[in-house]
Amino acid sequence: MDPGAAASSPPSPLREPGYRVLLGYRLCAILSYQVVAVTVGWHVYELTRDPFALGLVGLAEVLPYIGMALFAGYLVDHLPKRRLGAMACAGLATTALLLAFIASGHLMPGATWPIYAAIVLTGLVRSFLTPVYTALFAQVLRREQFARGAGVGSVAFQSALVCGPALGGILAGFAGKTAAYASAAVLALVAGGVLLGLRVAEPRSQGPRVPVLSSIGDGLRFVWNTQVMLAAQALDLFAVLFGGAISLAPAFIAEILHRGPEALGILRAAPALGAVAVGIALARRPPGRHAGRLLLWAVAGFGLCIIGFGLSRHFWLSALFLLLSGVCDGVSVVLRTTIMQLVTPDGMRGRVASINGIFIGSSNELGAFYAGSMARLLGLVPAVVLGGFVTLGVVATTAAKAPRLRRLDLKDLH
Secondary structure (H helix, E strand, C coil): CCHHHHHHCCCCHHHCHHHHHHHHHHHHHHHHHHHHHHHHHHHHHHHHCCHHHHHHHHHHHHHHHHHHHHHHHHHHHHCCHHHHHHHHHHHHHHHHHHHHHHHCCCCCCCCCHHHHHHHHHHHHHHHHHHHHHHHHHHHHCCHHHHHHHHHHHHHHHHHHHHHHHHHHHHHHHHHCHHHHHHHHHHHHHHHHHHHHCCCCCCCCCCCCCCCHHHHHHHHHHHHHCCHHHHHHHHHHHHHHHHCCHHHHHHHHHHHHHCCCHHHHHHHHHHHHHHHHHHHHHHHHCCCCCCHHHHHHHHHHHHHHHHHHHHHCCCHHHHHHHHHHHHHHHHHHHHHHHHHHHHHCCHHHHHHHHHHHHHHCHHHHHHHHHHHHHHHHHHCHHHHHHHHHHHHHHHHHHHHHHCHHHHCCCHHHHC
């Protein structure tokens, strides 16, 4: 490596104290959410033995998430971000405590609607978590650190996706669902406390306050008119929507692989483990040239892995396909996050992150509902395999319709 290039390269984002604190907030919040997600999946399937019921869990979360997301982005752009994030974490803790009360048998034992009702609150407060992180990301790092920061942030995020499901599966399997939910509540409270300890100057909004709907409209127009970002977000939305096989993991574990909740934790963690590995690599050597082409190949690889998972009948082979799907998804996450951070103006980061959340965050829950519905209509295996092939079709369509993304180099955005 050229010594002059090394000397001129930006310092590691982990040298920034504020960024380390921000990562702590993100890590604890996602751990809490993932422990609840894996426990709820097992809880609902244990009560119903119906894959469609798993899809309803995703629907119960995504509808309030979509309804609140744009307003959450507006609030993040105009109100103290740390306080909003801490309040959202308190909401996550409240949801987990409600679910612990339900799991203990004190509220309508055997009924699933109280579980769905509690998940509605999760959807509402989760709409604040990523916009808060995204807006503060640009406050604690310099612009030249964004690409490496996106890689490190992906590692932290995906590490939580590894540890959260594994922790949830272990707690649910050995200590019970109530203990798993209670642990998630503690993690959410820790996340809120860490965020309140972040020392960063939050700029005040300049000029007259724009009406809420007009301000939201500005964010929507910005995303719509930025082809590179719109195409990257739409690509991920439809890929995850149609390739949402992981939401059916409880049914695959019980009916095809014949394992218990501990194995469910391994399957849920496998994609994130692959994403952590690729995130570490990309944090050390951020992508630059041919970034758009790399993004398209990564999503195509994701679709192929979903097809392999649907056809597998062996537990560890299924876990391997999910691990590789995580590698592909990890590349997509880092590239998409870097694109969003580089092209978004500072005063619009909350709104753009919320719009991105509707594209990306809601796609997991919508994908869960789609997968559950298709599993009821077609059966588990045909539903997953079909979703993988549709994902490949989405990649081909995006490559044809978005030439700017296909030809994108990240250096063009600096």
